[in-house]
Structure formats: structure tokens, C-alpha cells
Amino acid sequence: xxxxxxLLILLTCFFTVFAVxxxxxxxxxxxxxxVAQVRFLNPENGILLxxxxxWFGRFQQELPAGKYTIEVCKGPEYEIKRISxxxxxxxxxxxxxxxxLYNLESMGWFSGxxxxxxxxxxxxxxxxxxxxxxxxxxxxxxxxTDHNTIKGGIEWTAASKYGLLPILGEEVTTPLGHFNALGxxxxxxxxxxxxxxxxxxxxDISKQSAIAQINHPFDMKDYFVDWDIKxxxxxxxxxxxxxPNLNGMGNxxxxxxxxxxxxxxxxxxxxxxxxxxxxxxNYSMLAFLPVDKVLSAIEKEFSEPTMKNYVMENESAxxxxxxxxxxxxxxxxxxxxxxxxxxxxxxxxxRGNSFMTNGPLLLIEIDGKGPGEMVSALNKESxxxxxxxxxxxxxxxxxxIQGGEIVQEIDVNGQRECILSKEIDPxxxxxxxVEAYGSxxxxxxxxxxxxxxxxQTTR
Numbered sequence: 001x002x003x004x005x006x007l008l009i010l011l012t013c014f015f016t017v018f019a020v021x022x023x024x025x026x027x028x029x030x031x032x033x034x035v036a037q038v039r040f041l042n043p044e045n046g047i048l049l050x051x052x053x054x055w056f057g058r059f060q061q062e063l064p065a066g067k068y069t070i071e072v073c074k075g076p077e078y079e080i081k082r083i084s085x086x087x088x089x090x091x092x093x094x095x096x097x098x099x100x101l102y103n104l105e106s107m108g109w110f111s112g113x114x115x116x117x118x119x120x121x122x123x124x125x126x127x128x129x130x131x132x133x134x135x136x137x138x139x140x141x142x143x144x145t146d147h148n149t150i151k152g153g154i155e156w157t158a159a160s161k162y163g164l165l166p167i168l169g170e171e172v173t174t175p176l177g178h179f180n181a182l183g184x185x186x187x188x189x190x191x192x193x194x195x196x197x198x199x200x201x202x203x204d205i206s207k208q209s210a211i212a213q214i215n216h217p218f219d220m221k222d223y224f225v226d227w228d229i230k231x232x233x234x235x236x237x238x239x240x241x242x243x244p245n246l247n248g249m250g251n252x253x254x255x256x257x258x259x260x261x262x263x264x265x266x267x268x269x270x271x272x273x274x275x276x277x278x279x280x281x282n283y284s285m286l287a288f289l290p291v292d293k294v295l296s297a298i299e300k301e302f303s304e305p306t307m308k309n310y311v312m313e314n315e316s317a318x319x320x321x322x323x324x325x326x327x328x329x330x331x332x333x334x335x336x337x338x339x340x341x342x343x344x345x346x347x348x349x350x351r352g353n354s355f356m357t358n359g360p361l362l363l364i365e366i367d368g369k370g371p372g373e374m375v376s377a378l379n380k381e382s383x384x385x386x387x388x389x390x391x392x393x394x395x396x397x398x399x400x401i402q403g404g405e406i407v408q409e410i411d412v413n414g415q416r417e418c419i420l421s422k423e424i425d426p427x428x429x430x431x432x433x434v435e436a437y438g439s440x441x442x443x444x445x446x447x448x449x450x451x452x453x454x455x456q457t458t459r
Contacts, residue, residue, distance in 0.1 A: 020087040023060040024094040033057025039071040046288040075138020112141035115273030121146035124278040131159035133279035137329040141165035177224035180213040202231030218253035238272035243321040259404040269352030272331035287323035331358040357444035360436040363388040371447035377426035387420045403429020
């Protein structure tokens, strides 16, 4: 687990005396009960409490008296409903109707999380609780990846009865790096004596027709040490344990190294996963903690002043990231598949038929080809890149990256739906990636569309 995440959990403060009861039900646009996430925010008292409805859409919570914002959501395809309420006595049941704004499943896009933990390793919740949180956060599929164990496999498989596609995995945890074995049926031997053993781990994963993912390769503690080792299928460029796109936190470095790999001509594809260890994300209260207390705790945890200075320089961004929470699917990977099966999900991940997001829904095409596919640029002076972005929060900009460099930056001025067509010069680079940004940390990034100057246009 990321050291920063460990620090945040260390700082968490809990309220132990509750006075006021509040209960309610969440329904969809057709008034049917749905499983959803419910958050209670009271910045004045430093409260940011996360809960989930039960399988029948109902929730109940006890809170100190005060003014609250109740925030209800179910992932990026639903609206975010916010209700202001003052709790001074027990409140009658409230009814919250949550509309689905977009249905990507109907378009063949399925969202999931390939990095989750339970009490069978260092997670805080049991398997069913994690599965319910996945459903509440709007995931279609999820991969359980406890450290060096598959003890939760039978319980995880049973999660299919809740409408979630459960896939078994393992976080193969070694001193030389962490690797997710995705889609396994048997445990992978994690014992490592020398670098050559990492190659053996990848081979063991491949024998099970599973795929190997390098996890958080630039994490401050559990980093990947030997890029000469071959055999991994995907790389986790965005891990929820660290803030996205902040230089020095690991995710930005992973993204830039991925660009470097792509520029060698190697088609390795990326994923984004929550690495969730606590579905209630209790450390999100730190969004409201006075900065002097945060810095004091950092001084005790880190002997050098580097981390303290980093937090001071990036306080606003860090607070926004923490407030956003670390839940299943924050971030997530959407895969394009003809049907929702373990084989189809794993195949789409390995081929890069996917995009990564903690909010914006990012769809891109060139000549009908999407992420992970190849387009002929032979004898063409330009290509049309079609971009569609849909979001339940305002967007700020869209960037087009070609060969690792930003070639276009489009200001979208707070729009929530953007449909664009942009002209691309094939000579600027052999691959295209698109990013969508909202108010930090809202972000999405696609896997590449490849440009070919030969007659071969398929992978």
C-alpha cells in the first residue's frame, strides 16, 4: 500500500458519539430501489462519512446534530444528487431519486476495477461488503486481488448473484515489485530470491491464460525495479492510492514512462484501478483537517522534510483528491467488449480496448477504430479524430497527445457533453491518446489508437 495512503489512514479521526438518526431510500429514474453510495458532509465539524445502501436501496445512519450535505451517487453514468439538510432530531425517511444519465453498457463499454483488497489480506472489509460497494459505485466487473492469497475466491465468485461479474486475481507481492495476476484459478507462487524469479512469476500467470499487470510501478515504497523483465501484459499507470497527475506522487511518473515505452514501438496497454483497502474511505475526512495537524503527523512519519514540503506546495490539490475518496472504481477502467464475460474483459484489457477514468466518459475513434486498434495512415496527409466526452460534473479541457507530446488542447468551458472532430497530422507520431480534465482530481485518459504507415492495419 502507498505510504501516503498509510499516513492518511493514520491521521483519520472518528466521531464516536452519535445523536441523530437519519434514514432513507435511493431509487432510480423508474422509482426502483438501487444500491448506491451515500456520503454525509459537514465541513464545520470535520465530518465526511461514507455509507452504502443495502441491497434494497435503504440506508440508515446516526450523526451528530448539524447542517449536512447528503451526496448520493452510483458512478460516472449517474447524476450526483446533493441534498442540504439540518439534523436536530431524528429525521423521517427521505426518498432520493437518482437518474442514470448515460448507459455505456448499451454501447458495449463495461467499467471495472482490477485491484481490490479484503480482510483476506490487508483490506478492512469482508468479501460481500466489497462486492456491494462495487455494485453501489456502478461497476460491471471487478477483480479481487488480495496479497499472495486467493482465500476469498469462493465468496467472491458468489458475488455474481448481485449483478457484478467477479473475476479472481492475486496481488503477487514481492520485494522487487507488485504484480496483479488477473483471471487466475490457482495461486501464483510469490517467493522471489532473484530477478529471474519475476520472469517465472509472469510465466506462471501466462500458463493459467491469465494476464500480468505491473502495479503502481513508481510508488514511493512498492516500486518496480527491473524494466528489462519481459512478460507483463498491462501496466497500472493510475493507482487510486496516490493523487493523479501530480509530479512526485507516482502516477504521473508511471504515465510518462508508459509514453516512453509506447515510443519504442512496444504496444503495452494501461489500466487504472482503485487499489481500495477500505470501501468507506474514512481518511477522506482529512479534506477538512487543519493543515498544521497534517504537517505535524507528516514530520513524525517521514524523517526527511521532502513530504512535508510537497504537501505544503500542493495542499489544494491534495485536499481535493482526499475529499474525492478512494472507493472501488475510483479510478476505474472501461473495456469495450461484445459481451460481459471474464474472457472478454481480460482480452480487452490486454488489447487496450479501454479508457481509464474517475468520472468523464471518454470515447475516441479514428476511421471507426478505437483504443488498442490500428488505423492506416498510408499516403494520408491528415486523419479525423472523433472525440465524445460525457460527464456528470463540469469539464475544463481536453488534450490530444501524439507520440508523447500534447498536439492539441481544447478549452471546453464547463461543458458536460463534448462532441468534437479534430484533424490529426500522422507525421506527428505513431499513436494517439486523449485526456479529459475536470476540476481536480477529475480526469480520464484513453489507451492509444495506433497509426500505421504500412498496409497492415490490424493487430
